[in-house]
Amino acid sequence: MTGMVARVVIPGVLRDLAGGAHELTVDLAEPAPLAEVLDGAFAPWPILNSRIRDERGEIRRHVNVFVDGADAKRGQGVRTPVGPASTVHVINAVSGG
Amino acid sequence: MTETIVGIGTRKGLWLARSTDRASWQLEGPHFLMSEVLSLLFDTRAGRNRLLVGFRSSHWGPSLQHSDDLGRTWVEHPEGSIRFPEDTDTALKATWQLVADPHDDDVVWAGTEPQGLWRSEDAGETFTLNRGLWDHPHRPEWGEGAGGGAIHTVLPSPVDPQSMLVAMSTGGVYNSRDGATSWNPGNTGIHAYFMPHDEWPEFGQCVHKVARDAVTPTRLYCQNHRGVYRSEDDGVTWQSIEEGLPTNFGMTVVAHPRRGDTLWLVPITSDYQHVPPDAQLQVQRSDDAGRTWRTQATGLPKTWTNVLRDAACLDADPEQPGLYVGTRNGEVYASTDGGESFSLLATQLPDVYCVRALTVA
Numbered sequence: 279m280t281g282m283v284a285r286v287v288i289p290g291v292l293r294d295l296a297g298g299a300h301e302l303t304v305d306l307a308e309p310a311p312l313a314e315v316l317d318g319a320f321a322p323w324p325i326l327n328s329r330i331r332d333e334r335g336e337i338r339r340h341v342n343v344f345v346d347g348a349d350a351k352r353g354q355g356v357r358t359p360v361g362p363a364s365t366v367h368v369i370n371a372v373s374g375g
Numbered sequence: 376m377t378e379t380i381v382g383i384g385t386r387k388g389l390w391l392a393r394s395t396d397r398a399s400w401q402l403e404g405p406h407f408l409m410s411e412v413l414s415l416l417f418d419t420r421a422g423r424n425r426l427l428v429g430f431r432s433s434h435w436g437p438s439l440q441h442s443d444d445l446g447r448t449w450v451e452h453p454e455g456s457i458r459f460p461e462d463t464d465t466a467l468k469a470t471w472q473l474v475a476d477p478h479d480d481d482v483v484w485a486g487t488e489p490q491g492l493w494r495s496e497d498a499g500e501t502f503t504l505n506r507g508l509w510d511h512p513h514r515p516e517w518g519e520g521a522g523g524g525a526i527h528t529v530l531p532s533p534v535d536p537q538s539m540l541v542a543m544s545t546g547g548v549y550n551s552r553d554g555a556t557s558w559n560p561g562n563t564g565i566h567a568y569f570m571p572h573d574e575w576p577e578f579g580q581c582v583h584k585v586a587r588d589a590v591t592p593t594r595l596y597c598q599n600h601r602g603v604y605r606s607e608d609d610g611v612t613w614q615s616i617e618e619g620l621p622t623n624f625g626m627t628v629v630a631h632p633r634r635g636d637t638l639w640l641v642p643i644t645s646d647y648q649h650v651p652p653d654a655q656l657q658v659q660r661s662d663d664a665g666r667t668w669r670t671q672a673t674g675l676p677k678t679w680t681n682v683l684r685d686a687a688c689l690d691a692d693p694e695q696p697g698l699y700v701g702t703r704n705g706e707v708y709a710s711t712d713g714g715e716s717f718s719l720l721a722t723q724l725p726d727v728y729c730v731r732a733l734t735v736a
Contacts, residue, residue, distance in 0.1 A: 292435075324453040329435035332466035333458045340434045370434045 282306060286319040286366045288326070295326035306362040312345060313356035315366060330368055331356075340371040378735040379690050380445070381699055382426065383707055384412030387725035389428060391446055397697055397711050400720050406446055410438075414485075414685070416473035417733035418498060421480040427499040429470030429485070437469050439485075441499055450500075457485060457493055457502045463509070465489060471525045472685070473499065477533040486526030490517055490543050494555070508541070508549065508558050513578050520544035520581055520600070527684060528585045532609070534592050540585060540610040547580035548597070550610050564613035566602050584684050585610070586628045588664070590635025596665060598628040598640055605665050616665030621652040626684040632696050636664040639671075639714060641682040641700060650679045658687075658700065660714050671710075674717035680704040683728055690732035701727025 286302045296302060302319040313335055320327035330341050335356060337343055343350045344367040350358040360366060381392040381400075388405030389412040407430050414429035424443055431437040439456040440449045459465040468488040476482035485493040485502055491509060493502035508526075517524060525543060532538035537554045540561065547562040560578040567573075567580045581600035588594035593609040596616075602623050604613035617623040622642045631637035640659045644650050651657060657672035686701040698710040700717075705724035708717040 324455075325451055328438075328455050329432075332436060333455065333461075334464060334466050336466065338434065338436050 282362050284315055284360050284362060284364045284366060286315065287368065289368055289370050291370065292326055292329055292368075295329065296323050306360070306364075309359045309361050311356065312343065312350055312354075312358040312360050312366065315360045315364075316343075316356070319366075342369045342371050343367070344369065377692065379692065379697060380417070380733045380735065381690075381707065381709075381720065382415040382417065382428075382729075382731045382733070383701060383721060383724065383727060384415050384428070384430070384685075384729040384731075385701075385705065385725040385727050386411050388412060389415075389430070389446075390721065390724060392707070392720055397692070397709060398718070400709075402721055403446065406449070407440075411469075411728060413728050414470050414473045415729055415731040416475060416483065416499070417731060418475050418483065419733065419735075420475060420498075423498060425498060427473050427483065429473055431469045437467050439470055439499070452500055456495070456500060457487060457491075459491070460504060463504070465491075467491075468523060469525065471527045472529050474529045474531065476531055478531070478536045484529045484531065484539075486529045486541065486543075488523045488525035490514070490524050490526050490546060492526055492529065492541055492555070505555055507551070507556050511549070511558055513546070513560065516579065517543065517546035518579070522684075528582070530585060530587050530595070530610075532592055533587075538609060540587075540595065542582040542585045542597075544583065544600075545579060545581045547578050547582045548585065548610050549578075561606075561610040562613070563611065564615075565597065565599055565604055568601055583625065584627045586630040586638060588635055589631050589633050589637070594635075594664065596628050596630060596638050598625045600624070600646060603628075603640065603665065616661075619668040620659055621657075621670070625682075627682060627687045629687050629689055629698070632689050632691055637662050638665065639687070639698065640668075641687060643681050649681050651681060654679055656680070656682075656700075656702065656708075658698070658714050671714040671717075673715065674710075674719075675708060676706075678702070678704065680706075683726075685729035686727045688730050688732050691734040693734075697732060699730045699732055701730045703727065 304318040383390045388408045390404030392400040410430040412430045416427040418425040472486035483495040483499040492505040528542035530540040595606040597604040603617040656675040680702040690697040701707040707720040709720040
């Protein structure tokens with residue numbers, strides 16, 4: 279149902295790890311912490327999950343996750359609330375050499 | 376026909392160099408482009424044709440993958456081959472060492488950052504953390520060298536399945552004599568000049584690399600952060616063998632795979648000048664277990680680069696084992712005469728982090 283699905287948009291370089299999907303969806307009846315949303319989105323794709331979060335569930339240092347345009351790391355991290363119609367963007371940070 | 380394959384792990388991927396004469400080389404790669412390839416293991420035990428690779432991406436974290444067709448296809452365990460257990464509240468940073476067990480054809484050991492020792496019983500597909508070392512009371516006092524805090528050397532005894540040595544930066548050498556159940560420091564005689572109150576501590580040394588003698592397995596050689604040492608008691612006590620060397624600093628040490636008392640170092644000027652002595656890349660060879668040394672530099676360049684901890688190795692050629700050294704400016708040199716002369720195997724690669732060689736009969 280529209281409005282009851284949170285979208286998790288995957289960076290292009292990782293889409294092969296999600297079966298080629300541009301985005302993953304998670305059914306949400308009410309707001310949930312980002313960690314739970316990512317758990318749901320990545321459950322079928324454990325290797326994709328390992329690229330984005332370490333084994334403690336922490337978002338990797340040079341990966342940024344935005345919830346409705348706000349950087350989760352500058353907010354409540356993996357506890358950032360995600361609404362039923364939210365869009366979560368996973369983005370590789372601009373870093374490296 | 377014998378083929379030699381040299382795996383070259385670099386800051387930006389893995390290359391495989393192949394040769395049937397060890398004179399002309401065909402370079403394949405890169406695999407894992409833009410990932411730091413830190414550890415390699417060719418595993419041909421029990422009919423395997425496996426290449427295990429530990430690497431990390433600055434964005435996507437560490438990974439360990441294997442290929443059973445020399446790089447045409449790669450396999451990654453869905454849950455991750457090495458995952459710290461939940462109760463450790465720790466995340467893997469990198470796998471710095473992969474070693475085949477000499478007694479069990481299915482066992483592979485891994486050394487990681489942070490300082491963890493891991494055992495696989497399925498040829499490197501999944502690993503279990505060694506709790507004896509992880510729970511060691513010294514752990515809170517282990518530190519980090521410039522490359523991080525890692526177990527970078529894993530040396531199971533080839534004759535005693537109960538005996539194993541590991542080395543870490545910083546922390547030093549630890550030994551087990553009960554099948555990797557309990558661990559004791561083995562740093563007596565290794566200098567830690569940087570420790571302000573005790574320069575000869577029980578542990579805390581910045582050991583860079585340890586190699587085992589081919590004929591006398593209880594004889595070991597150590598390149599320390601300032602200092603080169605030999606142990607005659609399987610890594611418990613150490614005696615200096617630095618006399619005659621141009622410097623006592625370096626990152627790596629390798630031993631001849633069959634001939635005893637024969638080893639090579641790659642000297643670096645000092646811990647504050649990471650360049651070769653006199654800007655001449657060279658190896659130092661000893662044929663008497665470190666009592667005397669001689670410089671080997673024919674074919675090696677004048678340069679300001681250096682050679683990292685796992686960027687030297689030997690192959691298993693039955694006539695004359697090849698010696699390979701990779702530099703931080705992306706060159707690999709090969710010698711097929713025991714270091715008397717070197718030729719360029721590869722150039723214009725990213726910084727070389729590790730090299731490992733496979734001889735295929």
